[in-house]
Amino acid sequence: MALQTMSLSGRKKEVSNKKMTFLERLYLWTIIKGMMITIGHLFTRKVTIKYPEQVRERSKVYRGQHLLKRDEQGRENCTACGLCALSCPAEAITMTASERKPSEKHLYREEKYASVYEINMLRCIFCGLCEEACPKDAIYLTESKVLVPSQYDREDFIFGKDKLVMPLTEAMKNAQLKNAN
Amino acid sequence: MDTAIIIEKSVLIVAVFALTMLMAMYATLAERKVAAWLQDRIGPNRAGKGGILQPLADGLKLFSKEEFLPDTPNKFLFVAGPAISMSVALMTSAVIPWGDKLEIAGRTVIMQATDIDVALLYVFGVLSVGVYGIMIGAWASNNKFSLMSAMRASSQMISYEVAMGLSIIALLMMTGTLSLREIAAQQSGMNWNVFYQPVGFLIFLVCSFAETNRTPFDLAECEAELIGGYHTEYSSMRMGFYLFAEYASMFISSTILAVLYFGAYNYPGMQWAVENWGVNVANIIGFLALFAKLCFFIFFYMWVRWTIPRFRYDQLMRLGWQMLIPLAIANIFVTAICILWSDGNLF
Ligand code: SF4
Numbered sequence A: 001m002a003l004q005t006m007s008l009s010g011r012k013k014e015v016s017n018k019k020m021t022f023l024e025r026l027y028l029w030t031i032i033k034g035m036m037i038t039i040g041h042l043f044t045r046k047v048t049i050k051y052p053e054q055v056r057e058r059s060k061v062y063r064g065q066h067l068l069k070r071d072e073q074g075r076e077n078c079t080a081c082g083l084c085a086l087s088c089p090a091e092a093i094t095m096t097a098s099e100r101k102p103s104e105k106h107l108y109r110e111e112k113y114a115s116v117y118e119i120n121m122l123r124c125i126f127c128g129l130c131e132e133a134c135p136k137d138a139i140y141l142t143e144s145k146v147l148v149p150s151q152y153d154r155e156d157f158i159f160g161k162d163k164l165v166m167p168l169t170e171a172m173k174n175a176q177l178k179n180a181n
Numbered sequence B: 001m002d003t004a005i006i007i008e009k010s011v012l013i014v015a016v017f018a019l020t021m022l023m024a025m026y027a028t029l030a031e032r033k034v035a036a037w038l039q040d041r042i043g044p045n046r047a048g049k050g051g052i053l054q055p056l057a058d059g060l061k062l063f064s065k066e067e068f069l070p071d072t073p074n075k076f077l078f079v080a081g082p083a084i085s086m087s088v089a090l091m092t093s094a095v096i097p098w099g100d101k102l103e104i105a106g107r108t109v110i111m112q113a114t115d116i117d118v119a120l121l122y123v124f125g126v127l128s129v130g131v132y133g134i135m136i137g138a139w140a141s142n143n144k145f146s147l148m149s150a151m152r153a154s155s156q157m158i159s160y161e162v163a164m165g166l167s168i169i170a171l172l173m174m175t176g177t178l179s180l181r182e183i184a185a186q187q188s189g190m191n192w193n194v195f196y197q198p199v200g201f202l203i204f205l206v207c208s209f210a211e212t213n214r215t216p217f218d219l220a221e222c223e224a225e226l227i228g229g230y231h232t233e234y235s236s237m238r239m240g241f242y243l244f245a246e247y248a249s250m251f252i253s254s255t256i257l258a259v260l261y262f263g264a265y266n267y268p269g270m271q272w273a274v275e276n277w278g279v280n281v282a283n284i285i286g287f288l289a290l291f292a293k294l295c296f297f298i299f300f301y302m303w304v305r306w307t308i309p310r311f312r313y314d315q316l317m318r319l320g321w322q323m324l325i326p327l328a329i330a331n332i333f334v335t336a337i338c339i340l341w342s343d344g345n346l347f
């Protein structure tokens, strides 16, 4: 086979410069044919997902918004070791560590805790590496279907502990479930 | 002239005006909807139920934009451009027969704003003035690209007007009148002109596309070559007027197509309806029939727009001068021979 006509991809097409037939040169017939195609599309089912009302089905391994866990006694797991921040490829996590006071024993499981824990949701790529790095089972990505909602200020995308820490009621529910089993 | 006639005509004119505006408004929505449907999308559906308030939202948006006046020596013409376009688009609707007649309180009301016996000539005259709106606006913009766009638009309109006029001549030879009202009346029953003048209809249809500057003849508007079009320098409601005028003239030309070739307000069984249900009911149905026909043509305009690409400029000119005009002239000859033959005057 000559080199010029060889097709490596198998998709090569010869350009044809054939003369148009009379019917094609009239345009009319071809236009009518085209219009028949488009009118067919008028009646096809639309594939659009109307977003806020309908949500696209997510994959089984989908993980969204983070959760800072509490243990069964309602204490925060996180010890502010900073491993999550270190492992984060997007450098989304920052925190400030504090020492637990004796009176706060019921609030924090470890002697050191994160007084500030912030994730910048504009940076986060939901890779889950923070979850993997955590030695205290403290941070998890949840199955929450709510994506980060749009805001007017950048500050609103930095989620602090108020948004990240698991609610107490849920911790209690978990404890009850565990006791029941 | 007594007051009754003045009142009657004013009501008619206001009604026709309102109808044209309303249709132009909703044609913008329809266009977007049809485009979306033909492309397997849904289209605007957020403003109101199913997007029914979208035209209002669009209008509001245009109104709230800054009214920008470019550095042009011709401020007056700049403002006059869109006004001419708009008023010309609206003026044509005055001679359209929306129905035969109504009987209200013992008076016979003709469902037509004005019945002049050169209505067809009037339509053509007004249509040709439409070019000025575009041309003046673009020229006063003091922008080369706008001017180029206007040149395209006007040379295309003028070229296609010739073919359009010639295609109408064949129709005139058949009907023997220039009055739209009489042309409409002659098509009662199923005597629609399209059955007698299929070629003429085709030419007229193609020329209407060119006259209203719609795809495949929408070369006047082109982002890639001309930045925008003749309205590049316009903003706010002046821009809105140009866009609105386009839809208004689409509505009018659909109506004229329906009146000239598709039997106007006539529908099969109209005679029977007049006898059994009375003149009023029959004519209101007639109006609805005309409305349905013109809606079909508006849809047709959109359907074509979202199906085929535009012509190249030389293709457009060749189509106009080398195909449509000879075809229209041939059509006149064939029509003439047929008329003579059916009268028994041939040979
Ligand atoms: S999910 Fe990934 S990107 Fe997001 S905070 Fe955790 S480690 Fe960083």
Ligand code: SF4
Pocket: A077, A078, A079, A080, A081, A082, A083, A084, A085, A095, A114, A133, A134, A135, A136, A137, A138, A139
């Ligand atoms: S969440 Fe886990 S890894 Fe991150 S600081 Fe707290 S304990 Fe350490």
